[in-house]
Amino acid sequence: MNITQPFGDTLALIGNTPLVRLAGPSETAGCDIWGKCEFANPGSSVKDRAALYMIRDAEERGELKPGGTVIEGTAGNTGIGIALVANALGYKTVIVMPDNQSKEKMDTLRALGAQLVLVPPTKYADPAHFQHVSRRMAEETEGAIWAGQFDNVANRKAHIEGTAQELWHQTGGRIDGFTCAAGTGGTIAGVGMGLKEKDENVRIALTDPHGAALYNYFAHGELKSEGSSVAEGIGQGRITANLEGAPIDTQFRISDEEGLVWVERMLREEGLCLGLSSGINVAGAIALGKQLVAEGRDNPQVATILCDTGFRYLSTLYNAEWLASKDLPVFDWLAQAATA
Template identity: 55%
Template sequence: MSIRSIDAPGCRHGGERRIEQGFAGAIGNTPLIRLRRFSADTGCEILGKAEFMNPGGSVKDRAALAIIEDAERNGHLLPGGAVVEGTAGNTGIGLAHVCNARGYRCVIVMPDNQSNEKYQTIETLGAEVLRVKAVPYSDPNHYQKIAGRLALEIPGAVWANQFDNIANRNVHERVTGPEIWQQTHGRIDAFVAATGTGGTLGGISRALKKYRNDRDADVRVYLADPQGSSLYHWRRYGELKPTGCGSITEGIGIGRVTANLEGSPLDDAVHVTDIECVRTVYQLLRDEGLFLGSTSGVNVAAAVQIARQLGPGHTIVTILCDGGAKYQSRLFNRKWLSGKGLLDAAGLGEPLSPIIQPSLAEQPRAAHPTRLSA
């Protein structure tokens, strides 16, 4: 089965250069990037879909736009209305951008254990940010549940409900999955991604399972799960049970099956430790020139595991979710990594690593300026 065009509101299609209509028009049609070092090490083609190149900086731009457009079509979101959401950050950023472009008020509820850069970005975009204590989902004061109640209290507001609103999943089934199929010309053996809301993995898995690849086989779909999450054990053994202790990752790995993930065709799951995640993030930075966040580290580490399972000659696609700038105070901070016991994983065990050093302004001045020879 081939797809000649992809028709979805706010998402580009085709290879031609064109003028897009505002922020929404620039979402989607992100390139696939061949990860040279990881491909060479495994003998497979490991490709990352560059979702960090969306205008809001992450894969969540797609879900944010889809959720708002769905609410508009259904008559739930009217001019001058408000969008309320509970988020670990990237969906909040996407929603704030789209709300600005369309004239809506944006209210974001976030747990208090996220990187400061995310709060600052969302506030800079003009959204109202409510930070709440991080508690288990079973607690009525979980950030998602607070967002749902808050939406009922604000006149003209809708709750985005990204975890269980299948407009999230549908846009990935309708657009992102077919983009991957087109870009690989059907030469894809496996797809893998971590999941938080379940929208990206759930939608892409449904799309790719409609095709047979160039080996006349189904595309295998894997769930990548960080330590502390319950989804690896759920997919492998049918029971929600955490694997290991909590993770440094943000926005992925949960203890329930969301409406977006439920019923999605998954062939297997891969477990990724924080050590593997951090090592991969820094390999992406040093060897590929890609400054990415922790979820991308989990995804690429999982892709490498799958490549070794399948053997040389296969093509594995994953998601490069967002850039690393939102994690500089943590993932790219020597002191924070040291406190987590992850300096060696990052390759920063030596005190004078070329990756993270004091700024020039913090270094002592030489007694005599260095002269450059003619």
């Protein structure tokens, strides 16, 4: 039995998440598909990593002082990570979030003691966008810093120094491909950079939801979006500082419907309750695996990110009425419960 050694403090619990072989995706792809279990972080998402690195970076630069406040605009998971790290280090937290995100994220932030400011969703060019609102609040609040996760490269550094190194170690250096979706771009860029330092032949693929512009950018050089997605925390319409220089070798576009197939199958067949971003990532990993198999690679090893827990979306992805209102397929057991 592999017993984890005791940790000296709670922040050391962030990272070093398990890597698990996903049976259904592996069978479908014809090669091994591995999922990095980021829901095992204290805040139940991959964003804990960026939260820790951004706060530590602000401390090291002398911008964040004892008793200070961390302010951030986020779809929710980064805010949860920031609130937990800030609590552990004695800081206050203010989170600005679009009001169309899941109720579970809002309730969690309030439960963690964060001040939550909700704003209507709008385009990035609008001054009322949640990122701009949070930046202005930080500028106007004494002793506050703005985390700025989209353009704060401490975000991707967390994945260069953490996630990529863990994946390399956990696979024994036997990794042929990595893919995930981009929100801030920190994960795909950081893991890509870290793995490329180990082996230039590792293929890094962007998995983009509909409604985002990065697929077209990496495929055709133009930031152009098509369609829409209900996935929270992923999808980007600009090249953030974290995405600059990201070593993207190929790209896939995945629909919500395809992502939901894997959300449903991962729960029903493998006992993993995940969010839609994880389902989209799994679908992208299968596409990458099939691509590598078609090229003749011998049982390529492909890894992706299982971003967060599905328990954060009980009122949306796991709610029959909500799914039907979005014209999305309803899981069989949810439909049966709704009619019982």
